[in-house]
Amino acid sequence: xxxxxxxxxxxxxxxxxxxxxxxxxxxxxxxxxxxxxxxxxxxxxxxxxxxxxxxxxxxxxxxxxxxxxxxxxxxxxxxxxxxxxxxxxxxxxxxxxxxxxxxxxxxxxxxxxxxxxxxxxxxxxxxxxxxxxxxxxxxxxxxxxxxxxxxxxxxxxxxxxxxxxxxxxxxxxxxxxxxxxxxxxxxxxxxxxxxxxxxxxxxxxxxxxxxxxxxxxxxxxxxxxxxxxxxxxxxxxxxxxxxxxxxxxxxxxxxxxxxxxxxxxxxxxxxxxxxxxxxxxxxxxxxxxxxxxxxxxxxxxxxxxxxxxxxxxxxxxxxxxxxxxxxxxxxxxxxxxxxxxxxxxxxxxxxxxxxxxxxxxxxxxxxxxxxxxxxxxxxxxxxxxxxxxxxxxxxxxxxxxxxxxxxxxxxxxxxxxxxxxxxxxxxxxxxxxxxxxxxxxxxxxxxxxxxxxxxxxxxxxxxxxxxxxxxxxxxxxxxxxxxxxxxxxxxxxxxxxxxxxxxxxxxxxxxxxxxxxxxxxxxxxxxxxxxxxxxxxxxxxxxxxxxxxxxxxxxxxxxxxxxxxxxxxxxxxxxxxxxxxxxxxxxxxxxxxxxxxxxxxxxxxxxxxxxxxxxxxxxxxxxxxxxxxxxxxxxxxxxxxxxxxxxxxxxxxxxxxxxxxxxxxxxxxxxxxxxxxxxxxxxxxxxxxxxxxxxxxxxxxxxxxxxxx
Numbered sequence: 001x002x003x004x005x006x007x008x009x010x011x012x013x014x015x016x017x018x019x020x021x022x023x024x025x026x027x028x029x030x031x032x033x034x035x036x037x038x039x040x041x042x043x044x045x046x047x048x049x050x051x052x053x054x055x056x057x058x059x060x061x062x063x064x065x066x067x068x069x070x071x072x073x074x075x076x077x078x079x080x081x082x083x084x085x086x087x088x089x090x091x092x093x094x095x096x097x098x099x100x101x102x103x104x105x106x107x108x109x110x111x112x113x114x115x116x117x118x119x120x121x122x123x124x125x126x127x128x129x130x131x132x133x134x135x136x137x138x139x140x141x142x143x144x145x146x147x148x149x150x151x152x153x154x155x156x157x158x159x160x161x162x163x164x165x166x167x168x169x170x171x172x173x174x175x176x177x178x179x180x181x182x183x184x185x186x187x188x189x190x191x192x193x194x195x196x197x198x199x200x201x202x203x204x205x206x207x208x209x210x211x212x213x214x215x216x217x218x219x220x221x222x223x224x225x226x227x228x229x230x231x232x233x234x235x236x237x238x239x240x241x242x243x244x245x246x247x248x249x250x251x252x253x254x255x256x257x258x259x260x261x262x263x264x265x266x267x268x269x270x271x272x273x274x275x276x277x278x279x280x281x282x283x284x285x286x287x288x289x290x291x292x293x294x295x296x297x298x299x300x301x302x303x304x305x306x307x308x309x310x311x312x313x314x315x316x317x318x319x320x321x322x323x324x325x326x327x328x329x330x331x332x333x334x335x336x337x338x339x340x341x342x343x344x345x346x347x348x349x350x351x352x353x354x355x356x357x358x359x360x361x362x363x364x365x366x367x368x369x370x371x372x373x374x375x376x377x378x379x380x381x382x383x384x385x386x387x388x389x390x391x392x393x394x395x396x397x398x399x400x401x402x403x404x405x406x407x408x409x410x411x412x413x414x415x416x417x418x419x420x421x422x423x424x425x426x427x428x429x430x431x432x433x434x435x436x437x438x439x440x441x442x443x444x445x446x447x448x449x450x451x452x453x454x455x456x457x458x459x460x461x462x463x464x465x466x467x468x469x470x471x472x473x474x475x476x477x478x479x480x481x482x483x484x485x486x487x488x489x490x491x492x493x494x495x496x497x498x499x500x501x502x503x504x505x506x507x508x509x510x511x512x513x514x515x516x517x518x519x520x521x522x523x524x525x526x527x528x529x530x531x532x533x534x535x536x537x538x539x540x541x542x543x544x545x546x547x548x549x550x551x552x553x554x555x556x557x558x559x560x561x562x563x564x565x566x567x568x569x570x571x572x573x574x575x576x577x578x579x580x581x582x583x584x585x586x587x588x589x590x591x592x593x594x595x596x597x598x599x600x601x602x603x604x605x606x607x608x609x610x611x612x613x614x615x616x617x618x619x620x621x622x623x624x625x626x627x628x629x630x631x632x633x634x635x636x637x638x639x640x641x642x643x644x645x646x647x648x649x650x651x652x653x654x655x656x657x658x659x660x661x662x663x664x665x666x667x668x669x670x671x672x673x674x675x676x677x678x679x680x681x682x683x684x685x686x687x688x689x690x691x692x693x694x695x696x697x698x699x700x701x702x703x704x705x706x707x708x709x
Contacts, residue, residue, distance in 0.1 A: 075119035075126035194235040200248040240453035262294040267564035270373040296329035304358040322583040332584035402531040486518035508555040544568035583609040590615035617678040624684025
């Protein structure tokens with residue numbers, strides 16, 4: 001078989017090259033339309049014949065030839081490629097059984113390679129053609145050297161085609177070519193064209209393998225990454241507006257910061273005395289236990305976390321990830337600790353995290369440092385009259401009802417015991433000095449580059465570098481004495497919102513993350529946001545520990561490891577489109593979300609995990625103002641079959657017209673035990689909805705400021 005001469009397809013290569021993107025297509029002439037119609041008719045005839053052969057398992061020479069004609073005209077016809085595999089396997093099996101003398105296995109497979117080449121001439125980005133070529137090579141009768149020569153010619157014409165690079169990885173693995181040799185190949189290709197996205201991507205894959213196995217010359221991870229930063233810098237300074245090098249730079253940053261996850265805080269907090277108030281004795285109850293990590297982790301279970309207390313050894317505890325990603329990894333993990341009420345004596349709880357291996361981050365780093373927390377739980381009986389008064393009194397959210405925390409040492413120490421986990425010095429991770437030096441050097445280079453080029457991706461990279469630098473400082477990785485820099489990062493994201501309004505949602509989220517870190521870095525800063533809510537008109541009502549985060553332009557919430565103890569949270573007058581993460585605030589009783597950008601009831605799904613929530617204000621949002629609910633399939637509903645056993649489809653046939661009309665409201669509020677709800681100012685609100693919600697929640701006492709009874 002001859003090598004495919006891609007030089008004959010230069011015109012096709014140019015027409016499909018990325019440099020042609022953005023050029024508007026010309027309207028076809030009548031002659032071109034007639035020609036297209038004729039080709040379409042021929043293709044339909046070939047497709048009909050192919051399906052007939054496929055369904056009836058006909059693998060004659062004529063049938064195979066017709067499938068070849070179809071694929072040469074339309075390489076995207078996956079059914080035709082599948083038919084070819086069955087036909088070829090049929091011929092190979094016949095040859096093995098000595099029923100076929102006309103063709104050898106080599107010639108049969110060579111014909112397939114020729115077919116693939118002809119198909120790729122029509123469209124060299126056809127997935128089916130490349131997959132079929134891999135399948136042919138896997139049979140073991142073809143020359144991988146010939147394939148490399150083919151790829152060499154092809155990549156000269158289109159060096160960025162990711163199909164060819166993917167196929168190259170397949171061939172190099174087949175030939176067992178050393179990763180070091182392929183890494184040098186990517187170097188040559190990048191020097192030939194700095195804008196080669198696929199070469200940069202392949203380089204990251206090769207380096208990942210070399211670093212993971214600590215190959216010769218790659219044992220010192222920090223040194224290798226430092227050299228790579230210097231290598232990619234050449235591309236960045238050559239053409240700052242080209243994004244290919246910046247993507248690789250971002251990957252390098254992630255590798256530099258790759259470290260094991262830290263256990264940050266818990267609820268109940270370390271060293272606290274938890275009061276378990278009850279109205280009347282039952283045989284058994286439970287309270288929530290939250291563990292919060294520095295990044296999303298998996299593997300939290302009774303095998304990796306040991307809970308010791310007098311009633312149960314904790315072996316049967318089931319841990320749930322809160323706001324988990326698609327792989328089930330989460331920063332916050334929840335379980336419920338049962339306790340009996342046949343005694344009112346205090347008891348101690350000790351929780352040992354990572355006692356055994358198994359907790360791992362989404363980046364593959366294990367949590368190897370075992371640490372523990374302990375707290376005391378006290379059981380006391382509530383006065384029934386006080387309990388009823390607490391649940392029926394209206395929360396006004398007035399500023400005069402919130403008493404600020406003082407800066408006295410006793411207040412600071414109290415708050416520190418609530419929101420800080422005392423990780424002993426030996427449990428603190430250490431960061432090599434070279435890592436900090438590398439990040440600092442990249443920050444300096446990025447600033448230098450931005451002096452001559454005001455490119456948006458350069459600003460974004462500098463912001464990410466500064467965030468990384470702050471992270472190394474904040475988690476106490478080293479005693480550098482350097483203070484975290486937040487103002488510069490916020491200014492960069494503010495500039496990016498103006499420069500790139502198409503991605504303003506992303507920049508707003510990143511801005512919010514940085515702002516929350518700036519507001520909650522230490523006890524002194526937290527004290528400025530905290531207070532005790534006490535209703536002045538009813539001093540007998542128990543107070544709530546309150547945090548006010550209103551009017552900060554937040555589009556998402558973060559840094560919740562510092563807020564697990566919060567009972568009352570004011571997030572009004574922000575830009576919140578989601579409240580993902582609030583599931584971790586298991587002590588939250590009162591939540592104000594008025595004047596935000598929440599667009600649907602499904603955006604409020606995290607509230608279903610807050611068993612203590614009694615007061616909710618979602619007034620003046622955008623619920624019902626959008627015809628498409630973009631969060632519908634991110635949350636449980638009958639449409640995606642993830643609501644579990646609670647959902648009963650027969651409710652739609654019970655004749656309740658309001659239930660059919662407000663079923664998303666039903667899915668949310670049926671699981672909430674609210675006594676006060678404010679929902680006015682949303683497009684979805686009308687008298688029917690209000691009547692429906694009052695009927696759905698019999699415990700509701702106050703609705704939109706008015707008494708329900």
